[in-house]
Amino acid sequence: MTAMPASTARARSDHLVDIREVVDALDPQTAGAEMHAIIRELYPICRSITGEGLRRSLRVLQRVAPLTLHEVATGTAVFDWTVPREWNLTAARLSGPDGEVILDADRMNLHVLNYSAPFRGKVRLDELEKHLFSLPEQPSYIPYRTSYYKEDWGFCLSHDQRARLRPGEYEVLIDTSLTDGSLTYGELVLPGALTDEVLVSAHCCHPSLANDNLSGMVLAATLARLLGGVARRYTYRFLFVPGTIGSIAWLALNEEKARRIAHGLVVAGVGDAGRLTYKRSRRGDAEIDRAAIQVLAQSGQDYDVRDFTPYGYDERQYCSPGFDLAVGSLTRTPHGEYPEYHTSGDNLDLVRPDRLVDSLRRYLEVFEVLESNLTYVNLFPRGEPQLGKRGLYGSVGGGSHTAATQIAMLWVLNLSDGSHSLLDIAERSKMPFADLRRAAQALEAARLLRAKDRSG
Amino acid sequence: MTAMPASTARARSDHLVDIREVVDALDPQTAGAEMHAIIRELYPICRSITGEGLRRSLRVLQRVAPLTLHEVATGTAVFDWTVPREWNLTAARLSGPDGEVILDADRMNLHVLNYSAPFRGKVRLDELEKHLFSLPEQPSYIPYRTSYYKEDWGFCLSHDQRARLRPGEYEVLIDTSLTDGSLTYGELVLPGALTDEVLVSAHCCHPSLANDNLSGMVLAATLARLLGGVARRYTYRFLFVPGTIGSIAWLALNEEKARRIAHGLVVAGVGDAGRLTYKRSRRGDAEIDRAAIQVLAQSGQDYDVRDFTPYGYDERQYCSPGFDLAVGSLTRTPHGEYPEYHTSGDNLDLVRPDRLVDSLRRYLEVFEVLESNLTYVNLFPRGEPQLGKRGLYGSVGGGSHTAATQIAMLWVLNLSDGSHSLLDIAERSKMPFADLRRAAQALEAARLLRAKDRSG
């Protein structure tokens, strides 16, 4: 694939465009195929919270958007945590009593307990069992298991396969290393007119799991590329971090920058067939919460809104009480609520190109709301201004239906007293935000309205 | 009809009465017949936003209540608008190829496009069609159409009749005048103990349309007459104005007076068979909103409450952000929601005498709430005062039901801490306002309670 696919290339042209144009120019088929192609490329790489797999994956994303890689050395104290030793996998194989290879991380990297310590030796089945992980209730799936902070070794396999293991002596080869090194994360900042920032954060530490979270990584990178070509009021910060330790490390090393984050979304699980789900920030009714809900409500699709809970993805960290950032999470089916979650069932088939593009579109629309959610002041606040003489109103009166465009103008005029933003007006009028935005633009062009503070 | 019908005459006697007595004295049959008689008298007059038809109509209302007529000269700037030239209709006739008179504004004034420019001449059918207005989906009704601010001429007719027009040459006679003159409105102020005002505003510009808004004009005038005989805490201001331009003109010329309006209702469409509908003020929870909803909730009838929208009647102007007055609208079926709206179907049969009186009664009750919505202070706030020794409580105890009058007294005593008005108490207790008012009066007479501030 090329660094800049045709479907979205024009966003990078010299003059910056309105975000709405990017939405309108999205070609579901091309964009979906491009995003899915990168997911396929990333799928076989063995990622973890540190190591070469993570690094290689971020380099693939650099072909989509120009993110910078940062390294945080092993042993660095980040709040209550310490950056662990770097983990790398050379090989992991389990051979049976007859010498046949039963599990091989080269073919499926979920087979190795993620962060497994090195081990080599022969063990009898009863001893081996203590190091095996399977799912009795989903016997055909290989589970995804980790042991980041307790040194251990192990294999993950389907329960069906486990049931077939015969007594005898097994040969374990876990050729991994746990050495001083660093934790890697990717970052990209798109400056805007304001120093206030919008954060997009994706976790990148999961190995061969397609929806959670290759879909999120690729959506975030594609979003970064598209927003690069957009006229931006806000500054946008994209973080590609290993889960938990990565966001904690970033927060610990960038506390001052974190205070600039005005709005944020944690992106994950955006490719499955389920409906979109918005999880509110800890604040519960922040502008990002209202913008996301506005977009979902106007999408014409079924959707779900959840209150904040202190478990889930990295919103746990961004919304910890010492930061309490206005960061929500926009996903499709929430983590843990689809049967393939954190198993080998979360594969390339689970992620659908059209759903990726639908999710991408909603992210863009949320940012469209943030970008254009200005507060206007009606310059003719006493009585209604005469729209007719400015060509904004029909000349024959008396009909029982007023056109939606005129009603949108009346709403914007009526509530633009300096204390209602367009989002406030959308919520009160129950009219689509985009209609009200257009009405505000028409009224501003007719000098009936002015933005209260273009910079803020 | 006489200036002061028997059914309501006593309200004008020398000593002013309590508004409740006026409500109780309302005789539905007599009052309904009187109101309908005035509507019948007004119906044939060709009203518009200026002109003799409007003036004549206001003079008819002067026989009901002593309103004053004001004239605002053509060309007067009123905020973003300019008072237009005065329009008067002498005749409007359309004759067919065979010379027969097809449409005649003398028989039905809806036939002429309201504010039609003068025109006289012969036009072929295909040219005439550009000047005709009809309703394909309501083929038997003549639509009401206007062209106030764009000079044009035209006829309105039923779609059935239009379908029968044969090709050929038609003779158009539109004998109207558009000349410098003035815009007329009626006003009546009933002074009260307070300079704070209650506004009642009715639009008077519609020609032969009975519910919208002869019903509102006549209800407002009747209300003015009745309130003239009532002991008033508030000052009441009645406005009879052409829609939009009239209320804008009044606001522009009376900005300081407008600031005194503490509560207001726009009256329109109060004679049809539909349920009562209250449209909240822009503020949404103003005292007028709560008073109106309280009255409807206690009416024992089905009713509807709507949030404010910036389209509708003159509440659009009173609730424009530069004024944001606490003005709601109490109607029966809302504008545009009944099939006869703004057509010849809105005729004398659509308006029912009994519904007019029911609407009138609710207006009076809303004002009763406003008038008596005082905040009291319990003079025995520690524990309950002993009602029994004052004859306010039954002497034999132990029964499981406490009489409503005693429960009303307990509510008033319990919440009269100086920060709850009677309306607050009605809302919290879900008891009828009138019961609580009576309880407060009994407690005040027993010196257990005193009004916090009689004047405010």
Added chain:
Amino acid sequence: MTAMPASTARARSDHLVDIREVVDALDPQTAGAEMHAIIRELYPICRSITGEGLRRSLRVLQRVAPLTLHEVATGTAVFDWTVPREWNLTAARLSGPDGEVILDADRMNLHVLNYSAPFRGKVRLDELEKHLFSLPEQPSYIPYRTSYYKEDWGFCLSHDQRARLRPGEYEVLIDTSLTDGSLTYGELVLPGALTDEVLVSAHCCHPSLANDNLSGMVLAATLARLLGGVARRYTYRFLFVPGTIGSIAWLALNEEKARRIAHGLVVAGVGDAGRLTYKRSRRGDAEIDRAAIQVLAQSGQDYDVRDFTPYGYDERQYCSPGFDLAVGSLTRTPHGEYPEYHTSGDNLDLVRPDRLVDSLRRYLEVFEVLESNLTYVNLFPRGEPQLGKRGLYGSVGGGSHTAATQIAMLWVLNLSDGSHSLLDIAERSKMPFADLRRAAQALEAARLLRAKDRSG
């Protein structure tokens, strides 16, 4: 019965225990039998708002908990009221035309109008009828009627019996006395670490009525005994008062103490088979209201919550506007809503031992919430602290279900920003208060959390 039944004796041991241990140690069968036995002992005594019956009843309760008896002399002014003359009953009998005894207060003390003035003489049936009280719609029940503040005499009887009275002359013997004496109430204070008080108030003036309110009297006394053995943050005050005049007298004579009441419950009607019902304090959303609702919501049983009304039991006085104390009422079926209310049907069978214990348990649980509803401060507020290294989190990651104990810890950490109490966290997380309390204790032990203000 003994002063300290085995089932609850350990609460009085030398070292004070956690209230949760008292709840867990409650033996429904023993405790229920003990409480019902006291109710049976109290049932035949003729109580009123003053007099020997009231005094004797309080002395029975002294065997359960060491309450002190106070006397307030006849004629004492208590706010708007005056303590009445003391009433005592020696005998009350009605004999028929044939000399047979028809009614005898010795057999059923409801037969005498409570506070009946003395009377002796012969009256004809038509005269007698003016002094009889019965219930035509519940013809088999004897009503409970009083005449405290109007001197009168009378008998209460079943309507069936009344219907059988034949014309003729009846002999009335009402041997009562109304003399200067005093009003008696019981009081018990259990000091705690705080001077802030929790009030428990039971009315004690009803004669042979088992649910209303022998159940409340006995529950309050049992609660006092159990809380005596508990480590207390709050000071607890128990009042056993005649209804209305008793609580008013206490408030009038203890105004300063009343201001220390931070939370309170009026206990009554706690033994019938109905569901638990919480009636909010006048404040509506006080901590006691939220604690009680939390307990009911987590009880796993059907329950009901009612808004405050200024009628009911002594919450009327505690919530009068001059005090406005945070006092709610926790009952089973509310007063007046069961057919046996204030009739002879409210007898020993209506009160069920298991329901008494269930009610007692909920009172204890409400106080457990109040006692432990602290506000904590997360000492590692930036990002999550690493629970794993402290043994508070599983070491193998990736599973889709997080244990409830860990989720409880995440909630407590996330919301412990110094402005959320454990009750706030319970309401937001919808997790059981007890789970969150345990989580907070574990986190405090791990030095991740500290209580903001142990004393307050």
